[in-house]
Amino acid sequence: RVHISACFDHVDAPAADADADADDIRVRLFINGQPVAPSRTVGGLIEGNACWFTDSTLTKCVSDTPLTFGSSFVSGEVTSLICDDLLLFPEALSDADAKTLFDLSAASSAAEIAAEKSAARVTLATPVITRLSQHSAEIGKTTRITVLGQNLANARLYCDLPEITAVAVAGGTAEAAQFDVTVPATVLPGRYLARCVTTAGVSNAAVVGFDRISTAADGAFTETAPAESLPVSSAGIINGTEQKRIWFRAKAGQKVVAEADARRLGSTLDPVVEIRSQQGGPLSIQWQQSELRGDARAAVVIPADGLYYAELHDLQFQAPGGSIWRLFVGDLPPSSTAYPPVLAPGETAIRTASSDGVSQPVAVKKAGASVASAAATAVVLPLPPVSPEPGIHAVEPIDAAWPAEPVDATFATAPFPALNASGRIAAPKEQDALNLKVTAKQTLHFSVAARSIASPLRPHILLYNGENLVAQNDGEAGANDPSFNYEVPDGVTQLQVRIRDVAGKGTPGHVYRLQVSRTDRQAFLLTTREAGLRLPANGSVPLKVTVIRQSPSFRYTGPIRLSLSGAKGLTVVPDVIPGQETNHDVLLMITRSATAGSDSPADSLRIEARTEGAEPAWNTTLSIDGLPAKGLTLPGETILTGPAETVPAVILPEGLPPVLFRGLPATLSVRILPLQETLPPIARFEMQTTEPLRREDPNKPDSPLKPAVGLAAFQFADASTATSALSVNVPLDTPSKVIDAVISAEFIDQPLAPEGPVRAWTAPIRLIVENAVNASAPAEPVKARKAAMAVVPMTIRRNPLFREPVSVVFDGLPAGITATPASVAAEHGTADVALTLTDAAPAGEVPGITARILAAGGQIIQSGIPVRLVVE
Incomplete structure (x- = not known):
């Protein structure tokens, strides 16, 4: 006000x-x-x-x-x-x-x-993480970590791995909060996400590395107090031209590796790693390496007993202020790429690979949000990214080529899970050959992942039918990961895939993942950009999810069954996403049906999804876009819910229209069910939908947004009224046929009160959008004469649910021609539009005449209908 x-x-x-x-x-x-x-x-x-x-x-x-x-x-x-x-x-x-x-x-x-300073939304002091005192913690121990940022008072720290606990240390402030982080000995080394939660919301995510090397403070290893044994690590922040060093003592013939962990932790540093003698003589230098996702790793065999140092600095000596870093030094195992780069259902033997070799295998098993290994002690550094993939898995032996026996790629049983074949081009000029058993007449999709998994391989994939090359792709000479489709000819039961590097390069770290699948395999993906939610103890919040039903390697148009894991007392509505032909967005309501205990102010949840129908089903987990995922060992799949104020009422949709007509306002009703004895006097309503945003000029990102389906402005109601009718605007040019929507209500004291942080929501409703009419003029031109009358017959095809009178109006008439609008009764489907022509009417076919259809209230419900007229 x-x-x-x-x-x-x-x-x-x-x-x-x-x-x-x-x-x-x-x-x-x-x-x-x-x-x-x-x-x-x-x-x-x-x-x-x-x-x-x-x-x-x-x-x-x-x-x-x-x-x-x-x-x-x-x-x-x-x-x-x-x-x-x-x-x-x-x-x-x-x-x-x-x-x-x-x-x-x-x-x-x-x-x-x-x-009242503003009528704008009340902005919550959401916690923000700027950086951590160290982005690492040692496995099997408790590490004190300081979180630096804003709005951190009374924050709790949560990790995506449920086994890890963080206990707040007394004395924290809004700018710095301390936590004792305990990492069990069973945790698999890796990089995982950590977030802070307060009553104001969930913070951005920070990446934390868990491994078996303790982290010393910056400057702990000096020339006068060097590291006497390896491996060691140090961490801190670096600015501008600074150079960070770890001094160490080494013996002749000893292999020493220095590796920077910066980009994979979310830093903007362009790292350069050097190993030098005590006198500063360079022994090895490396800068940003793609297989390390922008980090750097240098190695050397020590020439003589003595003191040495590893140095880290920015490539341009212009490190952005506050750039985080960690530097490992020791005889470190390979760390660039996981081999295989995918986790199969059950247990997978994972190695780490780099250009200089591969590690010993470790058996890894993923269960929900947890990942474990029976021999986790064998892994020293954080494990590189691995992606859980359902389907058939094949792995090329570490010391041999693919066997001659063909791998089954017949895809005879629904849901036709894909074949994931992981291999390496381990030496220059090497070419892998994988034989496949296939089914005639199937259209198969072949794709090779290398760039996308940070492998240095630039793959060229070739497909052979016997000795005949039938398809190939080199990803534009290595610029992209290659793929193609191929229809298996009649009578063919075996094909051979060959993979090589476009430049003939090869090292033990040149890893790839070949995926072969039917183009119509029954699969889908779910994604969201919401990594955190404020969830009332007695209410719901909407979650917008993108459903990807079609891609070059899958197609699924059926219903999708949803379930929640990792959280108690939470439900998702709807629990089935209806079938649809195209990719689309949906709104899900996450509801807390039981109050979380005082020792658990936040919940971690994962949304599992599966195809509905006959077994076996395709299963997947909702993934979260927008997280700092560059170096994460496992993809981000956990949504963190923080506490919010209770809602004073529940609102239920009532009287939903069976269809929305383009160009016509609609009415829907909601019922208010109070949850407390008294409510503020006014309910203020808004609507959120899945309709894509459209701009007046799609080529200009700052162009104004076009009107969208939504509630009309100033939708208020007396909160004591049980049922409230709301007006919905439906623009004439609405492109969507199906829109998911939720309606929210705020309970306020006066209409222009600032927007608050808590509101009640309806369950998702599905709105069908159709045309009220589909009118047309004759395909052949109507002939008319000057100084005479003419009639243009119009056909009005009505939607079965639209039974109202309309009128037909002509636009674009030149001088000398006028038209009288024609009224069409609700029960009629034709109209004759009378034209009056004078001697001034132009001769020949008249361009630019269109018709529009008006509803009884004057709203345009169809426009731009072409009308052909020839003046003789």
Whole structure:
């Protein structure tokens, strides 16, 4: 709420004006009785709290244009307001007058209104993580980590691995919170996500590495106090031209590796790693390496006993302020790429691979959000990214080529799981050959992942039928990961896939994953950008999810069954996503049906999804876009829910229209069920939908948004009224046929109260959008003569649910031709539009004539209907 007073009077402008005459206009603005200083002016000058226009008079400012308040131009309004009162005075007000006017107008509410700084949304102090004191913790121990950022008072720290616990240390502030992080000995080394939760929400995610090398503070290993045994690591922040060093003692013949962990932790540092002698002589240097996702790793065999140091700095010696880093030094195992790069259902033997070799295998098993290994102690560094993949898995032996026996790729049983074959081009000029058993007449999709898994391989895939090359792709000479489709010819039961590097390179770290699948295999993906939710103890919040039903390697149009894992007392509605032909968005409601205990103010949840119908089913987990995923060992799949205030009521949709007609407003109703004895007097409603945003000019990102399906402005209701009817606007050019929507209600004391942090939501509703009519003119031109009458017959095909009168109006008629609008009764489907032609009518076919259909209320429900007319 705001009181505005604008004052105009004739006064002589201050010294900047050349004369002393009272021929200047002074403009002053008062907000809630207080003067407001102008911020800028065009063609005037600013002095104190006034704006001046020199050598002008108010008589020149008189306009006969009507003054309107509210929606004067519906398609171009930039403000929304409710005007309670308008007063005009014949003279300008003084500062004291403006203050008195506000006090009199606002009366007892003056103090309250003056305290309302904005009608905008109340912004919650959501926690923000800037960085950690160290982005690592040692497995099997408890590490104290300080989280630095904003709004961290009373925060809790959560990791995506449920086995890891973090206990808050007393004395934390809004800018720094300390936690004792305990990592069980069974945790598989890797990089995982950590987030803070407060009553105001969930923070951004930070990447934390868990491994078996303790982390020393920056500067712990110096020339006078070097590391006497390896491996060691150090961590901190680096700025500008700084150089960070770890001094160590080593013996002749000892292999030493120095590896930077920065980019994989979310740092903006461009790392360079050097190993030097005590005198500064360079022994090895490396900078950003793609297989390390932008980090660097240098290795050397020590030439003589003595002191050495590993150094880290920015490539341009321009490290952005506060860049985080960690530096490992020791005889480190390979760490670039996981082999295989995918986890099969059950247990997978994983190695790590780099250009200089591969590690020993470790058996890894993923169960829900947890990942475990029977021999986790064998893994020293954080494990590179691995992706859980359902389907058939084959792995090329580490010390041999693919066997000659063909791998089954017949895909005879639904849901036709894909074949994931992992291999390596381990030496220069090497070419892998994998024989496949296939089914004739199937269209198969072949794709090779290398760049996408940070492998240095630039794959060229070739497909052979016997000795004949039938398909190939080199990803534009290695610029992209290659793929293609191929229909197996009739009578063919075996094919051979060959893979090589486009440049003939090869090392033990040149890993690839070949996927072969039917193009119509029954699979889908679910994604969301919401990694955290504020969830009331007694309510729901919407979660927008993208459903990818079609891609080059799968197609599924059936229903999708949903379930939640990892959280107690939470449910998802709906639990089945209806079938649909195309990719689309849906709104899910996450509801807390039981209050979390005081020792668990937040919940971690994962949304599992599966095809509905016959077994076996395709299963997948909702993935989260927008997380710092570059170096994560496992993809982000956990949504963190923080606590929120309770909602005072439940709202239920009622009286939903069976269909929305483009161009026509619709009405739907909601019922309010109070959850407390008294409610604030007003319910304010809004709608959120899955309709894609559209801009007036799609080529300009700052172009205004087109109108979308949604509630009309100012949808208020008396909160004590059980059922409220809401008006829905449906633009004529709405492209969507199906829209998911949820309606929210805020319970407030006055209509323009600031938007609050908590609201009640309906369950998702599905809105069907259709045309009310489909009208057409004759395909052949109607012939007419000058100085005569003519009739254009129109056909009106109505939607079965639309039974209202309409009218037909012609547009684009040239001079000399007029048309009388034709009315069409609700029960009729044709109309004759009468034309009157004068001698001035142009001869020949008249271009640009169109028809539009108007509803009884004057709304356009179809436009741009071509009409052909020939004047003889």
